[in-house]
Amino acid sequence: MAAATVKQQIANRLNALLSTGPKSNEGKDRSSQNARTHGLSRLGTRPPADLAAAIDERTKLWREDYRPLGLAQQWHFDRLCAESVRLEFCEARISAARAERAQRASESWDDDQAAAIAREAAALSHRPEVIQPRLLQSRHGVLWLLERWDEVLDSLNRHEGWTRDTWNLALDLLGVSIPARDGSGPWDLDPEDKTEAPGLDLVARSTAALRERLDDSLNARDERAQSNAALGLDADDPPALRLLERYAADARRRILHASNELRRLQALDARASATPQHPPGPRPERASRPQHPEPTADPAPRSASIDAPSGPPIAPPSPARNEPVAVASSAPESRGGALRNVLPNRSATLNRRARRALAAAARRS
Numbered sequence: 001m002a003a004a005t006v007k008q009q010i011a012n013r014l015n016a017l018l019s020t021g022p023k024s025n026e027g028k029d030r031s032s033q034n035a036r037t038h039g040l041s042r043l044g045t046r047p048p049a050d051l052a053a054a055i056d057e058r059t060k061l062w063r064e065d066y067r068p069l070g071l072a073q074q075w076h077f078d079r080l081c082a083e084s085v086r087l088e089f090c091e092a093r094i095s096a097a098r099a100e101r102a103q104r105a106s107e108s109w110d111d112d113q114a115a116a117i118a119r120e121a122a123a124l125s126h127r128p129e130v131i132q133p134r135l136l137q138s139r140h141g142v143l144w145l146l147e148r149w150d151e152v153l154d155s156l157n158r159h160e161g162w163t164r165d166t167w168n169l170a171l172d173l174l175g176v177s178i179p180a181r182d183g184s185g186p187w188d189l190d191p192e193d194k195t196e197a198p199g200l201d202l203v204a205r206s207t208a209a210l211r212e213r214l215d216d217s218l219n220a221r222d223e224r225a226q227s228n229a230a231l232g233l234d235a236d237d238p239p240a241l242r243l244l245e246r247y248a249a250d251a252r253r254r255i256l257h258a259s260n261e262l263r264r265l266q267a268l269d270a271r272a273s274a275t276p277q278h279p280p281g282p283r284p285e286r287a288s289r290p291q292h293p294e295p296t297a298d299p300a301p302r303s304a305s306i307d308a309p310s311g312p313p314i315a316p317p318s319p320a321r322n323e324p325v326a327v328a329s330s331a332p333e334s335r336g337g338a339l340r341n342v343l344p345n346r347s348a349t350l351n352r353r354a355r356r357a358l359a360a361a362a363r364r365s
Contacts, residue, residue: 040090040247043082054085066262073265080258087251094244098232105229113140113222124172132175139222142210148173149210153203156196162186170202 004012040051047055058081068077104112117140124131135141148169155166162185171181189198228234237245350358 040086040093040244042250043086047082051085051089054089055082058082058085068262068266069269070265073262076258076262076265080255080262083251083254083258087248087255090244090248090251094241094248097241097244101234102230102232105226105234109226109229110140113138114144117141117144125168128172128175129177132173136213139214139218142214142218145173146207146210149203149207153200156199156203159196161194161196162199170199173206 043051046052059078062077062081066077066080068074117135117138121131121135121141121144124135132145135145152166152170152173155163159166167186168181171184186199187194189202225234
């Protein structure tokens, strides 16, 4: 290959200068959206202009209802507003697509079905054993097969017999696989008759069976399918519509998650504000046990007081269990005085620990 001349290099450089793409920010923004169809697959950092405007408006309208506080609540609130707008846009497109399909079902049902059958039948010559049974399941598929049998009939009449292409077409219309027709030919219909009569009989029997199939079920089935499609009840949604349904389901999940998290954070803040915060300080003293009320009349003492003899003090005997004990008011203050002050000059029913404390105080006094 000869080297490029200076003139060619200059021309190449000039062409390169003309194909550098947009330079302004507005042009770059427009070119970055060339591959975008609707922007509803997932909300990015730069949603479309109409979607961004709706999100801003939704955020302003819902702020008084949710009242987010803090960065965490604000983040979940923003996600909630954005995904709610995304869900509305998805549902609007789904409704519009279904309405359009319902309108087309009323206006051009036969044309649309015939076009779909033609796309599927294009592979009949490659896989006749797969495509031919599918064509038999719909009215428009059977109509397409009838048109091809008319072509076979016309070829038989014009050529006064079979040609190789017409024979292969007939086998395709019958659903005979390519390996199964190896070594076959028109002579297999009737080895003795070399005219077009066996072929004409084959065409007549095939077309009669197809028309009977139409009258039995396929015409009524097609009528029901058209009525359902006109009402928007078509179960066979196109891939674009099924994709929008997936986007809407994803938006619903994200809305639920953001709403739950925002509600949880607001509940935590509400509990924290309702709990009283005690300042640090000394531990409050325990309340003393309430004293028993004074009886109206002192019960008679069990025995008279006895003067203690001279000498070392003799400890009085320990009172029996649950036996009333008389406490003298003139007893000197000692380590057990506090306990005797609780029961001043009266008998009381004491438990074992109290009786032992009184006996020990009497011994020390």
